[in-house]
Amino acid sequence: MCGIAGFVSPSLDAGATPEVIASMLSLIRHRGPDEAGYYLDDGVAMGTVRLSVIDLATGAQPMADPSDRYWICFNGELYNHVELRRELRGLGRHFRTRSDTEVVLQAWAQWGAGALPRFNGAFAFAIRDAVSGDLFLARDRYGKRPVFYSDRGSGTGPDGDFLFASEMKAFRAFPGFRFELDPGELASAFAVWTPLPDRTPFRHIRQLPMGSFLTVRGGRVDLTTYAELEIDADPFTGSAREAVAFVRDTLRESVAMRLRSDVEVGVYLSGGLDSSIVTALATELSPHAVRTFSVEFDEAAFDESGSQHVVASHLGSLHSSIAVRGADIAANFPSAVYHAEVPAFRTAFVPMYLLSRHVRDAGIKVILSGEGADEAFLGYSLFRETLLRAAWHDLSDDERMAGIGRLHPELSHFGPANRARLKGLFEQFAVERLPGLFSHELRYQNGRFAARLLKERGDPFADLLALTASTPGYAALSPVQKAQWLEFKTLLPGYLLSTQGERMSLAHGIENRCPFLDPAVVRAAASVNLRFDDGSEEKAILKEAFRGELPESSLARRKQPYRAPGAAVFKEHRPDYMELLLSETELRKIDGLDPVFARKLVAKIMATPSEGISTKEDQAFIYLLSTAVLHQQFAGGRDRGRAGHPEAELKADTIVDLRGSRGPRPAAHALHGAGGPR
Known part of the structure; x- marks a missing residue:
């Protein structure tokens, strides 16, 4: 496991490039405390901070294939590297390390993007083609490892800068980059409980969706999907x-x-x-x-x-x-x-x-x-709720009440005293209102409430509706399979x-x-x-x-969802950063926030006994507080939120500098002090 970062920058002075890439890596050094290295060539920089897990001795990055054409910075693990190494050797490939990173690199050299469906792993990586000048970014099929990118940098268009990193905070080291919260993306994230697969809360920053790769070529950025969800397999034929x-x-x-x-x-x-x-x-x-x-x-x-x-x-x-x-x-x-x-x-x-x-x-x-077990094996009560609501009009009142009682035995508000009220709620949502989102409509009511924190929220579900409508085969899935698709595409990669x-x-x-x-x-x-x-x-x-x-x-034992105390924690302990919510001046600094609704919500939370706070109010409050903290840390121009996380000066173990060189590969230079593999 590691962290990667880099850029393609026509605008950056060549002399500043090493300092900028080193600073970007220093901001994500927590991801890879064992080694660090970076590669520089013709306006391109990319680097890795490494957590040494496989091949501790010879798996340093960046790494080149034997032809010196392809260079890789790899974050993650390739679990089937043993099998792929054997196959690649059979095709005449020779290996210099035992690392899974080299297997990824050699597979790319052998098959190009066709290698991606063969990979069983958790990964996000960057590969530079030193011959064509192309840069490739790829992400695993379930979104286990992140990679974010921006084509803004300090410019836009074909002459602009392209940045990428395992964590967005690395971008703050790039000259001229500024973080700005995007109210439209916040509204969508609040409503759906997470950013959509290619989105982030910030303007001009995207994430590579699960099962996709991206090509940066001549100022253009092209996105390609290589793996779709396989949740509509043929039924098992055995006993x-x-x-x-x-x-x-x-x-x-x-x-x-x-x-x-x-x-x-x-x-x-x-x-x-x-x-x-x-x-x-x-x-x-x-x-x-x-x-x-x-x-x-x-x-x-x-x-x-x-x-x-x-x-x-x-x-x-x-x-x-x-x-x-x-x-x-x-x-x-x-x-x-x-x-x-x-x-x-x-x-x-x-x-x-x-x-x-x-x-x-x-x-x-x-x-x-x-x-992933609940998504794959239908473990969530959400799936049983979907079946219950889909069959609602075919059930007797007794069957409906019994079905509600089986959904959430761990939650007091699903107890016998509330079932009549819940029956009325389920009655309202027994018919689809949001096309294709039937399974999640009850859940999204809490998100709809949270979206009221924003002044101009539009339709917070518009982007999700557009995503499902544009997905081939989605409409033909059963209600439960649609629920499964939504979980795999939103809450699983975006939160869990x-x-x-x-x-x-x-x-x-x-x-x-x-x-x-x-x-x-x-x-x-x-x-x-x-x-x-x-x-x-x-x-x-x-x-x-x-x-x-x-x-x-x-x-x-029935499933007990993993939960933790919510808004009550902040009422009881009143940390100093609560001033971000108690001050109208601070609330008004957050672009797009409705300070009137926000203040009313905070006042109600503070005045209501903890047991009287509804789920939707608790959720909206945590959204508001985390957004305020995030704004202060990233968009507010202050670093108080980073206390306890000082960025250590990065001393790279490996530097590969190809600028001005097209001869034999130069020797990598090791700098001591970064702490080698441990």
Whole structure:
């Protein structure tokens, strides 16, 4: 795991180029504390800060292929590098390292962009073609690793500057670059709960969508999709027993690939089914006792420590946990927002920020987690809710009430006393209002409320509607498959894998790997879901696949979504940055914000007992607070939010400078002091 950054800049003085790329990398050094290096050639610069995980000795970057034509800066891991290396050797390719980075590079030299569908990994990389002058950026098929870009820089058009980086904060080192929040993108993000696949909250900054690559050629930027979601696979043709074995074997192979590492691999153990399965398989496949890590809360409504300890004891893992209190969330919220770089609708990413720091302090650099299981195996109550609403008019009142009761047993407002009110709400949403978004319409009501924080919000769902309308085959999907598509395209990459996942892990140099997001696992889930999941039992095939290996209590337990305390934390502890919301002067600094609505919301939150704050109000408040903090850190011209995150001066281990040289490749120059592989 690493961080990458770079630019194509006709405007930048050649003498300033090394300083600028080094400064960009220094701003993301937390992602790769082990090594750093950069490449310079004819107005192009790109570099890597490296977290050494595979081939600690010879995997330094930037790296060239044997012909010196292709140069790569790589962020991520290629899990099937062993198999691809064998195939490439059979085609006559010769390797100088054991690294997966070189496999990616040689595959690109062999097949070009045709290599991308062959990759099973979590990655974002840049490749420079020194012959054609082209620059390529690519991102993995599920959006596990980010790459952002801007074609603004200090100019626009064909003579403008093109910037890219694993984190947007790197752009602040480029001369003339300014961050500006985009009210239209904020409205969409508030409504949908996350930026759309190619969007960010800032003007002139985009992200490369999942399963895509981008080509920068002669001042033009072209985007190409190389992988689509595979959630409409043909139904599994075998028996239920064969389906169980198929799913288990596919998951086992996925975990085995993700245990490939030259450093120890741990597991995040939440106590739920998904992380327990990953822990069970890692325990089976690892030659040593597996170390597991978790978060505990002092509030029973959020705490899963009992289940965590039952699973850890049953599987014999070496378990470690941290206790997170409300005061910890309040104290670390700005730091977590600084790394997330987007507004958030809940605080659950802050405990993950603290957990990854704990894991780093324990000496672990790679962690496995259960993300993607609910999307692939229809684990969310959202999917059962979609089935219930789609069948609403065919059900009796008793069946409707019983169905509502089964949706969220963990939430008090879904209890018997509220079911009559909920029945009326479901009645309203039993017919599609937003074309193609039937499954998410109830959820998006909370987002619609949050979008009221902005003065000119237009239709906050317009861009999402345009995305689904332009996606081939989307209209033909079933309501549940549409729900699955929306989860895979929005909340999974935009929040769970990023704000709550990768960005919190890499804040402390921890690489997160997701066995459920293996293409073979996602395809297997799609095929068995169609045959064996009628919504009556949550993840029935998964449970059966690991019956006898996990505690029976873990298999019988209903899903408890990972949550953390919300607005109440900031009421109780009143951190100093709350002044951003309590001051009308500060609120008016945020472009597009409606300060009148914002002040009314804050006043209501502060005056209402915590148990009386509605879900939509809590969500809108967290959005407002995180946006205010983000504005101060990035767009406000002040650095208070970066306290505790000083950018160390970057001393590159490897510099490759090809400017003015088209002869044999110059030797890479090592500069001491950056700390080599450890």
